[in-house]
Amino acid sequence: MRIVRGVLATLALTVAAAAMACGGSSAPPAGGAGGTGTATPAPGAAAPSGGPKQQPYANLAQIMRALPFPSSNIIFDTQSHDPGAKKEAKEGGAGAGASATFANIYTGWPLVEHSALALAETANLIMIPGRKCQNGKPVPLDQPDFQKAAQGLVDAGLAAYKAAQSKNQEQMVEVSNTVAEACAACHEVYRDTPTDADRCTPKAKQQRCRLLTLDSEWTNQHVASLLRVGGCAAEQHRAP
16 A cells, blocks of 8 residues: 655644634534544535625635645654554643644644545635636636546545544555545646646646747747737747
């Protein structure tokens, strides 16, 4: 069985102290599967008419770095480290900072469950209309492969949640591959591109733009004109 390694060996996991000021509790809420305080996700429902307007506040890269990056690495780490193993508590107290003070509240398998659900919830966030990628291009919400990848992230997150509830590391090894494949379905098309300007560009358009630069008989001026007509980034694609 292949084991998926995390992108970073060390992850900084911060629990916001602001939750305490907003009426949060330092102890996990009661109920939920396995007594961890995490309830089974409910089916989708219509958005309420009141409350804040649904709109993006971060670009796609910021969302990915804030939620699925740390969450997926926590899941991957369960392949070689038992979340249920007793660990020495880190010293907190006054002056220790929020990370040290709150790092021991949600740990072990509950933390893995929360991370799995964060993956599933990420799909909701990245599908909010109007969000931009880091390069300023719109997130390709209208592309079937992007939509399929977003659904794959939901499925992978829920599968990881179920595996985490079992507290079985063998199941976590299996589901880690599922999570990695869900991430790759989007990354291989929209993130892992020759240049940053190509990110969030549909694959067919990437190929068309690249083909426009391959004829050495064309002048740079000619190519630049075609690229503009084709909606390509002329500054990133030059004739040989």
